[in-house]
Amino acid sequence: MEKKKEFSKYLENFMRKNGYNLEQISRETGIPVATIGHYKTGRRTPKNDFIDKFVSGFNLNSQEKNEITMAIAIDRTPEVIKDNILELKNVKPIKLMEVPLFSSVSAGLGRETIAEPIDFISIPKTAGNNVVAILVQGNSMEDTILDGSIVVVNTELMPEIGEIGVFLTKGSDHADGLVKRLKYKNGEYVLESDNKEYEDLRIENSDITAYGKVIQIINNTTKRRKDPLMSYIDKLDMNEREMIESMLKGLIEKKKETK
Numbered sequence: 001m002e003k004k005k006e007f008s009k010y011l012e013n014f015m016r017k018n019g020y021n022l023e024q025i026s027r028e029t030g031i032p033v034a035t036i037g038h039y040k041t042g043r044r045t046p047k048n049d050f051i052d053k054f055v056s057g058f059n060l061n062s063q064e065k066n067e068i069t070m071a072i073a074i075d076r077t078p079e080v081i082k083d084n085i086l087e088l089k090n091v092k093p094i095k096l097m098e099v100p101l102f103s104s105v106s107a108g109l110g111r112e113t114i115a116e117p118i119d120f121i122s123i124p125k126t127a128g129n130n131v132v133a134i135l136v137q138g139n140s141m142e143d144t145i146l147d148g149s150i151v152v153v154n155t156e157l158m159p160e161i162g163e164i165g166v167f168l169t170k171g172s173d174h175a176d177g178l179v180k181r182l183k184y185k186n187g188e189y190v191l192e193s194d195n196k197e198y199e200d201l202r203i204e205n206s207d208i209t210a211y212g213k214v215i216q217i218i219n220n221t222t223k224r225r226k227d228p229l230m231s232y233i234d235k236l237d238m239n240e241r242e243m244i245e246s247m248l249k250g251l252i253e254k255k256k257e258t259k
Helices: 006-018 022-029 033-041 048-057 062-076 079-090 228-234 238-258
Strands: 096-102 119-124 131-135 150-154 164-169 178-185 188-192 208-218
Touching (some): 048 062, 131 208
Antiparallel strands (some): 164 208
16 A cells, blocks of 8 residues: 655645535635645645645644655655665664773773773663773784773673683783673583684682673674784794794795796
């Protein structure tokens, strides 16, 4: 069933509210009855000169004229554009909230004597009052969380198995805190890095405590995971690098000879 046109709905309502019939509309506007009938059913869309005749004939004000003009303009708009306009009208604006950004997990959780935020960022509003943002340094959670990215943490929520959380340790190891994935393996809880070059950290004797759940990751797309080979080379001293360089050159030359 075809949708009723906007001016058709307006005219129908106008006639019903004021008790007019087609003949009266025709008489006041000078437009044939049959044409008015087409406007009422939506089979035809009025031209611009009809607007002035209608407004003048019934002594309408500027607001009513604008309403008629808008209705006719919508009726002339192609359906695909009209649908897009209606979609835009239905889009709800995203409410934002401002949260502090800290340089480390320990700073963000108030475990440092002086823990001032390094900045404030805006994120979509979320439930809970205890929400902070933390700058992640290191590649242990790549490719999920890149070096230099930001994680948004709700300290009222605790990570479930398989989820990423923030953790603090009692000892001097990992003093800045940890951003890891909580896992249960071989009968014990461990903190797992998404980068498989890193070993799991066992949770034992309450040395490691969860302090919040990561609810959003804002990745720094300017940084991508480094080639594993280059990561290994970076760890070598000068003599070892020269040895590797010589071996690589030899492999390249050998490859050229086989072509």
